[in-house]
């Protein structure tokens with residue numbers, strides 16, 4: 001991890017889908033059915049859904065806001081999408097702005113509840129605070145949209161994800177028997193307290209600050 005590598009979070013767009021599918025397969029290898037390009041396209045047009053990605057910048061010296069790559073680079077980049085980039089170049093699809101996606105998150109706003117539909121970080125970028133950053137962005141968004149709480153389902157065996165959620169105040173609200181189609185595993189339903197409560201907000205702001213301080217030594221969050 002280079003200290004001056006910059007990462008930013010932004011809303012997911014159609015051009016991200018090849019990398020998003022790659023992250024999804026990496027994170028949920030046994031899941032069935034896998035999302036497809038079309039299912040993500042539909043999600044991006046779903047008014048209830050909000051999807052975000054973490055991008056590593058500077059892949060080819062460009063950062064968003066700087067001039068776009070020249071025509072030849074854009075043409076090369078277009079054709080690179082159709083190659084198995086990992087195999088040929090030891091790297092994944094890079095979009096036209098030179099961004100490499102390292103994590104994804106999505107929610108559905110259902111009445112007054114924000115439901116996390118997916119959260120995943122590339123396996124080679126784990127334990128670097130990116131999962132936490134995605135969760136922070138979602139909790140901030142849900143708060144600003146006046147959601148009462150954030151909720152999700154998680155496999156009973158997925159203790160790593162459960163620890164992340166517990167850190168942010170999620171507790172177990174119930175179970176869904178045989179929820180997962182691949183192995184009929186049960187899901188835990190985890191949920192936050194009321195987002196607007198002073199106790200929740202005070203703990204959340206503290207965690208946010210700790211996260212920024214801890215990781216600003218390793219990379220730049222923008």
Ligand SMILES: CC(C)(COP(=O)(O)OP(=O)(O)OC[C@H]1O[C@@H](n2cnc3c(N)ncnc32)[C@H](O)[C@@H]1OP(=O)(O)O)[C@@H](O)C(=O)NCCC(=O)NCCS
Pocket residue numbers: 027028119120121122125126127128129130131132133152153154155158160161163164165167
């Ligand atoms: C769950 C996931 C998103 C976490 O992402 P990450 O970037 O590795 O997590 P972070 O580095 O931000 O860790 C934040 C917290 O999560 C918990 N955590 C993450 N990885 C952990 C591990 N291997 N062991 C124990 N705790 C862990 C810790 O509480 C950690 O806080 P700490 O650093 O203060 O101990 C990532 O492991 C992943 O993509 N897993 C596969 C997909 C998945 O299971 N998604 C959840 C579906 S419900």
